[in-house]
Amino acid sequence: MSNVPTNLCYAKSHEWLKVEADGTATVGISDYAQSSLGDITYIQLPKVGTVLKTGEVFGVVESVKAASDLYAPAAGTVIAINAALDGAPETLNTAPYEGGWMLKLTLSNPGETTTLLAAAAYEQLLG
């Protein structure tokens, strides 16, 4: 069973997004995503300052099995990236919702996150 925290929202492409108290958003990939990928060996993230559109490819996560694109769950400007993942990509396997966070964004349209899936709906999608 995948871990699907209820305080996050989810994209159908298996990224999660958390709206922080200050209105910024943190983005990562779900437990289901890391588990499906298997051992994660490499992560490519955008530069701080990159402006992302909803659904735009913002990076690549690579496992022993395959390389997969990462999609922005909401539009925004990258204000921080988790540089620690560069040297320890396996953190994505062990802590996808904590140490495995990827980006922090200022959202272009904070209301947009309502179009993402709530935990219950995402769990349903996983079946």
Add this chain to the structure above:
Amino acid sequence: MSDLHRTPLRDFHAAHGARLVDFAGWEMPVQYRSILEEHKAVRRAAGLFDVSHMGEVDVRGPEAGKFLNYLVTNDVAKLYPGRVLYSPMCYPSGGVVDDLLVTMRGPDDYFLCINAGNVAKDLAWIREQSSPFAVTITDRSDDYALLAVQGPRAAEIVQSLTGAKLGLVQYYHVTEGTVAGIHCLISRTGYTGEDGFELYHAAGDAVALAEAVLAAGAPRGLELAGLGARDSLRLEAGYPLYGHEITQDISPLTAGLGWTVKLDKGADFIGRDALVAEKKNGAVNKVVFFKTGDRRIVRAETPVLGANGTIVGRVLSGTLSPLLNESIGSALVTVAAAREALVVDIRGTKLNLHLVKPPFVELKKATQ
């Protein structure tokens, strides 16, 4: 996955949390916990692999040795009872039908271990080639299960379960004996680059043997290891995998396996003329092994570019070396290009291929 073949250990794997995948028509464990961690466990202590999908064939009869020496490129005449030989088996073109282990069990009695994905093809080929010889070919693939115990502590673990004197069984030799009370052909061979044993046994005994090895091994650091780790271990050791480094179109000479092609063994063999010609005229291509200094995996079929940006070859295998923490692989490139800088483009980033003579890591196993 109901159409897939299952080894006797399929439910054992599932109960131990394996991720089961289709491999060559078999439902096999690709990993239990983590490919990278299983790989490291084999290099550090030991791993237990179910390789029961491999095929086994008995070759018996007064001309068994003579036939096998005609069938394969290495020199079967050098075998004696208890000795194992690795060899490619070629087409007349010099391309490879399969690579296999030939074990001499006794006079006129040989035992082959062949790749799972090639069993039907190999059997048809072997039977066709055997018709002029006084031999009997018997497919034993369903009778045998095969467990591989590999790693620096493998001998200690297997020894704790057997009265056979494993210290007397040298690398690439076999002995018969019981392990955990189960009759086994105990073969000091493997596909990881580590010391270890491959235990051939009756399919009905597989679960009991796996449980016994796991129980004896776990306190010594043994972990269950899947086909994912098996592949990264063999690539780190520089061993070929059929369908990648050796194929119908890549001869053993091109693959750098010249040591297994005994052109002067004093007997004709299938593919000899083509291999003599390849040796004389020089091959167009060669298989090289590379590392990149980068963690991005260079996957099979990635084009390899030469100094001026033209395509000079393609990648055959690629993975992340868990010990080197960088991506490693093999490629088929033109002989001329192999002397110059080689580059691959991974999602817009150019990576230089640094050619390496394998193994990629220091291995402590005995030599063959």
